Amino acid sequence: KKALKTGGFEKECSECKKSRSTEVEDPNFEEDHSLWMCLRCGTQLCGRARNKHALNHFNTPHSDSHALTANTTTWGVYCYNCNNEFTASSSKKLHECIEYLKK
Secondary structure (H helix, E strand, O other): OHHHHOOOOOOOOHHHHHHHHHOOOOOOOOOOOOEEEEOOOOOEEEOOOOOOHHHHHHHOOOOOOOOEEEEOOOOOEEEOOOOEEEOHHHOHHHHHHHHHHHO
């Protein structure tokens, strides 16, 4: 819980902020401001519809799994290991975690 609520919710992906000066705007780019929060460490990054920084976070080697993410707009949950999106109500612990984040 401590990692999930230390700084509140971000408005912009931290990796997009860092690389903004080097990226070229794509005219076909569809704006998606949804951020995905890693439920292991609390990192909030953009999803696959934007620059895939949340996916890159999952693919970065960690000592523990960073596979579960929550969309901070819709509260949908995605598992990179399962490659599947599901609702928080599918697990009691997951539901408690999402309800904690909503407070």
